[in-house]
Amino acid sequence: MVADISPPELAARQAELFTAPSHVAASMMIGWTLTMDGVGGRIVETEAYHYSDPASHSFSGPTPRNAVMFGPPGAIYVYRSYGIHWCMNLVCGDERGSAVLLRAVEPTQGLDLMAARRGLEDPRLLCSGPGRLCQALGVSHAQNGLRVDAPPFALVPGPAAGVVVGPRIGISKAVDVPWRFGERGSRFVSKPFPKAG
Numbered sequence: 001m002v003a004d005i006s007p008p009e010l011a012a013r014q015a016e017l018f019t020a021p022s023h024v025a026a027s028m029m030i031g032w033t034l035t036m037d038g039v040g041g042r043i044v045e046t047e048a049y050h051y052s053d054p055a056s057h058s059f060s061g062p063t064p065r066n067a068v069m070f071g072p073p074g075a076i077y078v079y080r081s082y083g084i085h086w087c088m089n090l091v092c093g094d095e096r097g098s099a100v101l102l103r104a105v106e107p108t109q110g111l112d113l114m115a116a117r118r119g120l121e122d123p124r125l126l127c128s129g130p131g132r133l134c135q136a137l138g139v140s141h142a143q144n145g146l147r148v149d150a151p152p153f154a155l156v157p158g159p160a161a162g163v164v165v166g167p168r169i170g171i172s173k174a175v176d177v178p179w180r181f182g183e184r185g186s187r188f189v190s191k192p193f194p195k196a197g
Helices: 007-019 022-028 111-118 130-137
Strands: 033-036 039-049 076-081 085-091 099-109 153-156 163-166 180-183
Touching (some): 007 022, 022 039, 033 099, 039 130, 076 130, 085 130, 099 111, 099 130, 099 180, 111 130
Antiparallel strands (some): 033 153, 039 099, 039 180, 076 085, 085 099, 163 180
16 A cells, blocks of 8 residues: 655655665665556665666667657657567666666555456566566557656555665676566565575
């Protein structure tokens, strides 16, 4: 459940998030609630990408595909992964070309619609991975460039039970950069985080 927050406080918290460097914003977003048309839940897993990062779509500069990453912070960047799954990112930071990949959400709103879209009932599998998340929320390239702080989206701050950090998943460059963030103890992340040594 999202606590009541005044519109001015919400705008201030969102502005703080949008202007934070991507690796800071990715950690800050854990525990926030994201919905599209009232369907969504608590963000429990993210990954950060920066224009100087060889694993980032923006590393080689602006293209028609990644142009949203070079636009204003607070925009949604949607791309297709491996020609199959949509993936949603939040553009952030003072420097253009940075974004946070939304990897997993703990479903809290619109579970019946998510289950119908995904063709399964297990809430742990509805949004545990960037492609599953987009399918469950109904996100596609049609949302590319929209603002996350305006309808049909809503993004509201909320607490996390603690944040764990690890290397990003499914990349071949900068594989050791610890820019994957998750809620400690969440059963809704896409993959377990490495145990602290």
